[in-house]
Amino acid sequence: MDMPRNAFKQAIFEGRQQIGLWCTLSSAYALEVVAGSKFDWMLLDTEHSPGDVPSVLSQLQVLAGHRPSAVVRPAANDAVLIKKYLDIGAQTLLIPYVQNAEEAHAAVAAVRYPPDGIRGVSALTRATQFGRVKGYAQKVAEEICLLVQVETAEALDEIEAIAAVDGVDGIFVGPGDLAASLGHAGDLMNPRVVAAVEDAIRRIRAAGKPAGVLTGDPAFAQRCIELGCVFTAVGVDAGLLARASDALAERFAGLVQA
Numbered sequence: 001m002d003m004p005r006n007a008f009k010q011a012i013f014e015g016r017q018q019i020g021l022w023c024t025l026s027s028a029y030a031l032e033v034v035a036g037s038k039f040d041w042m043l044l045d046t047e048h049s050p051g052d053v054p055s056v057l058s059q060l061q062v063l064a065g066h067r068p069s070a071v072v073r074p075a076a077n078d079a080v081l082i083k084k085y086l087d088i089g090a091q092t093l094l095i096p097y098v099q100n101a102e103e104a105h106a107a108v109a110a111v112r113y114p115p116d117g118i119r120g121v122s123a124l125t126r127a128t129q130f131g132r133v134k135g136y137a138q139k140v141a142e143e144i145c146l147l148v149q150v151e152t153a154e155a156l157d158e159i160e161a162i163a164a165v166d167g168v169d170g171i172f173v174g175p176g177d178l179a180a181s182l183g184h185a186g187d188l189m190n191p192r193v194v195a196a197v198e199d200a201i202r203r204i205r206a207a208g209k210p211a212g213v214l215t216g217d218p219a220f221a222q223r224c225i226e227l228g229c230v231f232t233a234v235g236v237d238a239g240l241l242a243r244a245s246d247a248l249a250e251r252f253a254g255l256v257q258a
């Protein structure tokens with residue numbers, strides 16, 4: 001069996017826009033509902049969700065039969081968590097809260113086998129199709145896509161140094177945490193936050209790396225794309241469900257019995 005190709009990595013390296021949906025519901029069933037939509041990628045979150053290794057495994061199994069590529073966000077830049085997600089078959093990882101080049105190097109080491117890194121070896125994982133993928137250990141580095149997340153004022157100062165780390169395949173700007181870091185928690189469209197996100201995207205591009213972002217504001221998503229953002233998440237599954245549910249209830253609010 002051949003090594004599965006990472007279509008998402010190839011697309012962002014070629015500069016082909018990838019539109020994504022952020023998924024926090026942490027359920028294979030809920031993911032199946034949205035997986036048929038024409039998104040290019042889906043972020044399976046375990047940082048701000050109940051998601052964990054078993055739930056991500058079920059979600060990867062769902063996405064295997066659908067168009068969107070899977071991007072998994074471990075809860076932290078942690079070599080043990082990263083190893084587990086790679087072993088269950090995640091090829092693209094988004095590592096939260098990477099503050100500087102040293103932390104980016106640690107993330108790279110976590111996804112690479114010795115002597116280039118510290119990933120532990122097992123030949124019988126889902127990633128190797130239980131030993132059926134020929135030459136997995138030799139070929140896997142080409143197919144792993146390591147995205148790191150900058151989300152504080154300090155991390156923005158380090159963009160060029162982080163981008164220069166060999167093995168970092170893309171940099172994602174997290175507007176929520178960045179807003180808090182800039183003193184505007186919860187105010188993601190504050191002009192200072194917007195300016196910081198725009199500047200970060202420009203600098204990531206100038207440093208030669210693919211840039212990504214999440215925003216629920218379609219006009220701002222479009223602006224980020226114009227600035228060169230190439231993996232752009234445009235909504236969150238929980239948000240879509242909550243707002244549609246609120247709107248439907250509101251429409252019939254006058255008819256609710258006291």
Ligand SMILES: O=C(O)C(=O)C[C@H](O)[C@@H](O)CO
Pocket residue numbers: 022048151173174175176177178214236
């Ligand atoms: O800082 C951000 O923005 C992100 O990291 C994305 C959020 O974590 C996401 O959970 C928004 O719902």
